[in-house]
Amino acid sequence: MTEATITNTELLELAVDVAREAAALVRERRREHVDVAATKTSATDVVTLVDRESEALIRGRIHDARPDDGFLGEEGSDDAGTSTVRWIVDPIDGTVNFLYGLAPYAVSIAAEREGVVVAGVVLDVPTDTEYTAVRGSGDGVTSRRDGEPISVREDTPLAEWLVGTGFNYVPEVRALQAQAIARLLPTIRDIRRMGSAALDLCRVAEGTYDGYVEEGLHPWDHSAGALVAQGAGATVELTRGVGGRVAVICAPEHGFRTFRDAVDGAGFLAAPGE
Numbered sequence: 001m002t003e004a005t006i007t008n009t010e011l012l013e014l015a016v017d018v019a020r021e022a023a024a025l026v027r028e029r030r031r032e033h034v035d036v037a038a039t040k041t042s043a044t045d046v047v048t049l050v051d052r053e054s055e056a057l058i059r060g061r062i063h064d065a066r067p068d069d070g071f072l073g074e075e076g077s078d079d080a081g082t083s084t085v086r087w088i089v090d091p092i093d094g095t096v097n098f099l100y101g102l103a104p105y106a107v108s109i110a111a112e113r114e115g116v117v118v119a120g121v122v123l124d125v126p127t128d129t130e131y132t133a134v135r136g137s138g139d140g141v142t143s144r145r146d147g148e149p150i151s152v153r154e155d156t157p158l159a160e161w162l163v164g165t166g167f168n169y170v171p172e173v174r175a176l177q178a179q180a181i182a183r184l185l186p187t188i189r190d191i192r193r194m195g196s197a198a199l200d201l202c203r204v205a206e207g208t209y210d211g212y213v214e215e216g217l218h219p220w221d222h223s224a225g226a227l228v229a230q231g232a233g234a235t236v237e238l239t240r241g242v243g244g245r246v247a248v249i250c251a252p253e254h255g256f257r258t259f260r261d262a263v264d265g266a267g268f269l270a271a272p273g274e
């Protein structure tokens with residue numbers, strides 16, 4: 001199918017087919033021995049052979065179906081392509097959980113058209129839960145979990161919010177994040193650090209988190225999950241974090257301003273002009 005005729009829904013269908021195949025591979029490999037293959041930004045930032053195998057499978061399948069598209073993957077693929085479509089892929093989001101045999105971890109695939117994310121799937125491998133989102137005509141986005149519509153949590157005071165977060169792999173950034181969490185914690189119900197940013201965004205979408213904030217994410221961590229969150233009634237902002245990296249803030253539209261102010265007040269974000 002040419003890029004002019006393929007619809008966003010058809011891009012999503014391809015993403016879902018490929019994510020299911022990759023998730024089956026990851027699930028199968030988890031039954032065998034899993035070891036660290038290499039480290040990246042720090043000694044704690046690990047990659048396994050299965051991350052690489054999953055990315056190779058996803059890349060191969062997408063290339064077979066759409067050879068002209070661009071492809072950006074966490075494990076090193078970066079091809080601009082010649083069409084207006086680019087795929088943004090995390091072959092295992094939550095690699096540390098995968099390594100230890102802890103849930104959750106996910107396969108995350110997003111498709112963007114001229115730089116705008118138009119379709120995404122996040123597949124939670126241990127539970128086989130599938131979150132999808134597709135941009136319709138205009139700006140409308142439809143999000144589903146296992147085919148059923150999902151929606152963010154209702155409006156509650158910040159003091160009752162359960163907030164997801166995560167930590168960057170660079171120790172200096174982690175130290176700043178820990179200080180900000182310590183300031184935020186007394187003002188909310190509690191925090192959770194589940195280990196998969198893509199699924200953290202889906203939790204805001206389905207209402208099992210009230211909000212989510214994390215600095216240091218890459219496009220493969222947040223592209224698909226952010227679209228799922230937006231389609232379920234959340235606002236997602238990418239801004240600059242206190243450690244100088246991209247910070248992602250996600251909360252239901254109705255509570256976004258309050259949450260953003262709390263996150264800023266706690267010191268998660270860079271000062272204006274910094």
Ligand code: IPD
Nearest residue numbers: 092093094095166167195196197
């Ligand atoms: C990581 C996870 C984790 C988040 C890290 C990410 P990876 O992705 O999403 O929850 O805290 O910032 O790098 O390395 O497992 O694909």
